[in-house]
Amino acid sequence: MPRSRPPMYDDGGGLPDVARGEQRHDPSRGRDSVEGHDNRRRGVPNFLIRRAIVVGLVVVLIAVASIVAGNLLGSADGGSGSAFGDSDWNTIVSIDKNIGAVVLTDADGEETGRFRLGIQSLTDSSVIGSTVIAASTDSIAVADLSAPDGIATIDIESAGELVRPSGTVATVIAPDIASERVVLVHGPTREVIDTADLDTVPGARYDIDLARSDPTGRNVLVTDSGNFQSVLFSFDRDAPSFFPGLALAVNDSIVVTAQNVGTNANINVFDHDGEAGVSTQTASVRAGMISGGNVILIGVEGEVLSLSIASGEVTTLDSLSVGTVQSGNVAPRGDRLIVRGDQGTAIVDGDGLVIADLPGAQPTTTGIDKLAPRRSTCVILARAATNEIMVVDLDDGAIRIEALAQPEVLADVSGCLPVVPTSAGYLSLTPDAVQPVTLVGDVLAISPDGGTLVVENNNRLLLTERAVPDSDPADPVDIGRAGRSVAFADL
Secondary structure, three states: OOEOOOOOOOOOOOOOOOEEOEEEEEOOOOEEEEEOOOOOOOOOOOOOOOOOOOOOOHHHHHHHHHHHHHHHHHHOOOOOOOOOOOOOOOEEEEEEOOOOEEEEEOOOOOEEEEEEOOOOOOOEEEEEOOEEEEEOOOEEEEEEOOOOOEEEEEEOOEOOOOEOOEOOOOEEEEEEOOOOOEEEEEOOOOEEEEHHHOOOOOOOOEEEEEEEEOOOOOEEEEEEOOOOEEEEEEOOOOOOEEEEOEEEEEOOOEEEEEEEEOOEEEEEEEEOOOOEEEEEEEEOEEEEEEEOOEEEEEEOOOEEEEEEOOOOOEEEEEEOOOOOEEEEEEOOOOOEEEEEEOOEEEEEEOOOOEEEEEEOOEEOOOOOOOOOOOOOOEEEEEEHHHOEEEEEEOOOOOEEEEEEOOOOOEOOOOOOOOEEEEOOEEEEEOOOOEEEOOOOOEEEEEOOOOOEEEEEEOOEEEEEEOOOOOOOOOOOEEEEEOOOEEEEEOO
16 A cells, blocks of 8 residues: 555645745856846856957968867867766655646655746646756746745747757757747756847747757757857857857857758857857768867768868768668767667767667657657667667667567666566566566656656556565555656755
């Protein structure tokens, strides 16, 4: 039997009023954290990169281009680090989408807090660390789960979905329905960038599906197809920067764009101020990744190229066997490029080496992986023709485990420990075994460390261990009524 008990009035009522329209300064961050209706991001500009390009004779231009490229190399490492997420958690976050009520529960089923977001009829929500971001058709709300006394609300005719740019798990983007305006929220700091407050170019059409970010989520490069350009929105700068071409890659110091013309592409490297570095022409490209002093490029026919940021020299490294390349996404760890072709998926490392070439397989796109794989250690692929799921290690490209299952995957932060549905229930996938999960009900969420599940059964939400046959799990914990979305947080 489930232990613990639900609150007596478990209908989202009795929620405390919250103070709105506040802005709090956090000295530990060295910048203002936006928590009020004034949505303009205020922060200290990052002036680490300042370069000059001297215009003169051709010989002088070549020399100066070399100098600029050398300076760009200063911090052009894609980086790995721990920006792709944290496996720690201590709180379950239940969100009532009808009334915008948030209920916090600990691992013992005891309610630790509840409040309202101030918006209703939610269309999407996301929890990043201790921050909850929610969207409706006419508003966005941002709240600190640890201290929900100042909730930022932004009025926007929203498209209804929160999108994470490729390359990070730390930032979400909310576009308006016409894609002429976007609101970006950096989860770890709750900073907000609203393009309505910025000096942007009229006629914008932001292609959010093509947005690219560094692993920290603080630098986001978005294609503006309405003006045939890319726009850099940075939480470390006061104003956006504009670049010709499609968004291809970005890190904390440089931007790479592509202008595809027929079967060729012009590849351009800039610093964040818009000053030009190297430029070259290659075959038409579909994906890119900044790695050390090079940009790894993937051509539409599967060519793997390396562009030297210092010299502009292009080297052909390898080729893929995945058919016509459709897209490529940098994993949040920053040093792997996951390339999707019409005939399969490949993984390319920071040196441009193809460490996996998997015909017939495509990345799963459920949960936070809506548009791009976002796991730290493994990528989960599905083969539709065989109804098969496989877990592939991002370090060496090896297939760690395979199973016959459906592609609606729930996975931990690492991606190596998914729970997958089958026609007969759920399977637990680990590097050592494929085993049925012992439970009754439907799995709604999995904890960041992969050890705990939230299950819906008899109109209740139950917190249960990830039990397999011959294990002796504890009794499930009742954490409230069903009909809510569920996430895990570390407060």
